[in-house]
Amino acid sequence: MAALAQPACSFTTVLGCLRPSPRSFSNIRVHPSRNLSTSMSLQSSEPVATKTDPPTDDDVLLQYVVLRRDLMDKWPLGSVVTQGCHASVSAIWSHKDDPHTLQYCSPDNIDSMHKVTLEVKGETQILNLSEKLLAAGIAHKLWIEQPENFPTCLATKPYPKSMVSPFFKKLKLC
Numbered sequence: 646m647a648a649l650a651q652p653a654c655s656f657t658t659v660l661g662c663l664r665p666s667p668r669s670f671s672n673i674r675v676h677p678s679r680n681l682s683t684s685m686s687l688q689s690s691e692p693v694a695t696k697t698d699p700p701t702d703d704d705v706l707l708q709y710v711v712l713r714r715d716l717m718d719k720w721p722l723g724s725v726v727t728q729g730c731h732a733s734v735s736a737i738w739s740h741k742d743d744p745h746t747l748q749y750c751s752p753d754n755i756d757s758m759h760k761v762t763l764e765v766k767g768e769t770q771i772l773n774l775s776e777k778l779l780a781a782g783i784a785h786k787l788w789i790e791q792p793e794n795f796p797t798c799l800a801t802k803p804y805p806k807s808m809v810s811p812f813f814k815k816l817k818l819c
Contacts, residue, residue, distance in 0.1 A: 732799060745802065
């Protein structure tokens, strides 16, 4: 049987799914202005619950992302979405060893993540929500955009829905 030649592009199609090859990521660089120490992370050292049992179908693991509505009216949609992405990735990376995060990002679950994207009116509301979550021990990332130094969005680490949904019930879907 003849050996198959390596495709010229860095992605190969496997059963209809795109899979990156190892060399796909060789050119990734971290932007020098994006230092983790320049963004504010509000996390509790004592999470409100440490239950690590797998969630049932009714209690799915999910991540909440909360965006500021006032920014959506002023900024391009892509810029607001990018802020949510920053907060989401940061919340997951900051809790990469947490059992819920490991399960949420596991190979079996990576293609079926659940996120709920909500909105608050503005800066005051997102700061109040962050304080409320912090007081309750809900680990999250309040993304502070630099160099402007103001909060743009918030994302929780992955949690079972039953543990965190009460904190977000009054917010509108984005």
